[in-house]
Amino acid sequence: MLFENQRAFAQSLDQQDPLHAFRHEFLFPQQNGIPFIYLCGNSLGLQPKTARSYVDQQLNNWENMAVEGWFEGDTPWMYYHKELKRLMGTIVGASAAEVCPMNTLTVNLHLLMVSFYRPTAGRFKIIMEAGAFPSDQYAIESQVRFHGYDPKDAIIEVAPRAGENTLSTADILAAIADNGEQIALVLFGGINYFTGQWFDMPAITQAGHAAGAVVGFDLAHAAGNVPVKLHDWDIDFACWCSYKYQNAGPGGISGIFVHEKHFSDTSLHRFAGWWGYNEQQRFKMEKGFIPEAGADGWQVSCTQVIPMALYHASLKIFEKAGFIEPLRKKSEQLTAYLCYIIGEVNKQLGFEQYKIITPATAEDRGAQVSIVAKHNAKEIFNALMAHHVLGDWREPNVIRLSPVPLYNSFEDVFLAGERLMTISKTIITHRN
Incomplete structure (x- = not known):
């Protein structure tokens, strides 16, 4: 699939996604009334609304x-x-x-x-x-x-x-x-x-x-x-x-x-x-x-x-x-789109600030993309949190992002990339 770094494109993928409605069966964390883009299901999955x-x-x-x-x-x-x-x-x-x-x-x-x-x-x-x-x-x-x-x-x-x-x-x-x-x-x-x-x-x-x-x-x-x-x-x-x-x-x-x-x-x-x-x-x-x-x-x-x-x-x-098979199909697309978006961030920065260490081939990875942030890694992770993108930090400089097909959307991935781009320009470009 040829991806586009456009919100409308991500939204079109969500409209075609037969699993998209399942995100409404989960509770997303919020801060000051603003929901997080939650990309940390590899550490703790979201609460189903039916759990209670x-x-x-x-x-x-x-x-x-x-x-x-x-x-x-x-x-x-x-x-x-x-x-x-x-x-x-x-x-x-x-x-x-x-x-x-x-x-x-x-x-x-x-x-x-x-x-x-x-x-x-x-x-x-x-x-x-x-x-x-x-x-x-x-x-x-x-x-x-x-x-x-x-x-x-x-x-x-x-x-x-x-x-x-x-x-x-x-x-x-x-x-x-x-x-x-x-x-x-x-x-x-x-x-x-x-x-x-x-x-x-x-x-x-x-x-x-x-x-x-x-x-x-x-x-x-x-x-x-x-x-x-x-x-x-x-x-x-x-x-x-x-x-x-x-x-x-x-x-x-x-x-x-x-x-x-x-x-x-x-x-x-x-x-x-x-x-x-x-x-x-x-x-x-x-x-x-x-x-x-x-x-x-x-x-x-x-x-x-x-x-x-x-x-x-x-x-x-x-x-x-439908258990795993339909979820896996969406998962492969989500991670591929996330890898593409990270590449677009690097392209706009003009250098490889974010190195993906997760396998490039879909059959060799799960619903996770791990990236090495080469400059200001922890500061960038903290800024993502402040901008309501919740991923996972691993020492010394790795950010794990996990788009889970049951509740994450392609728009989630786009918005996370957009905020990463803004943060990177502010922290890296202005300071180096």
Whole structure:
């Protein structure tokens, strides 16, 4: 598509957008009565307008039924997680049995590594991306130490080549092949939080399995953002948060995936709890853990009703929108337009003030464009905030902008670029 740096052009794209009306199902933050252009869904998604009614329903159940709410009412809490499983599965390409809402992301990563990181004297290493989100780094380091290994020996980080910002798939596959006999686990993010690079998950999985390793993914920035097919790609396990692209509120409940091929493997270790016990026998209170079938058998504590209600509200909007495929189509156009607008800002400035470090090809990125601001970076970010453009700052000089297809418009992108241009001219041109 040939883009134009004109507001009328952006508005025409919005008029043709079959998803445009969904932005009216979300609440945008405001300051002094002026709404923000919100481009920070990669950090925290907006609140669905229906979220309050979903929570109120559960509060009313608590008020009117108290403890009987576990078994009575329209959504008995004992089974409420099952209301979400079909919707979750559709978003990540899995069956309802293979997913479960529970806990928070890093807790689930630890619980899944108990089952799927099983090092031996000869096969104990983990391959991961260099520059992964710190929670992943800390979790993997601590798991390695828990098993008696030094992270320097047990963790292999694949880094971008000199002078590059993103990882080469060839380098990832080569690292797996070169260390194959020693690898116990390949554990990557689906999308890198800093650059927005979407990794070739099927290729990584195939290479990991060919090397004899287990393969898992942290989908914090991928679930609800890009189309993933966890079951068909034969991924062993995955987990994700729900508060970014899935709009389930700050600290929202996490989700897990365990491939059905592992359901009957009784040799898998797990940290067990009452809620993961076989549902039909749970209230017998007997010794000897018997897991519930499927991913539900990895549950530990009882279900988190209020966080699930928030997640449920957003999942129903995804269902109404047609889930991921139509969203992805719009997302590719939004990010392409944003890249174009940033290029136009540089063109008007007469030099490359903003360097895009997110992959240029749509199939290699999610709903995010990360830019390096070469001069006055933090001052420019603060000025954007003052002009009601809310993105995300990352040290030392990166601004992440995330146009989310459920609620962002092409006009949002144009206006953000227009304000960036005005700010840049004021701060940079007048001072240098």
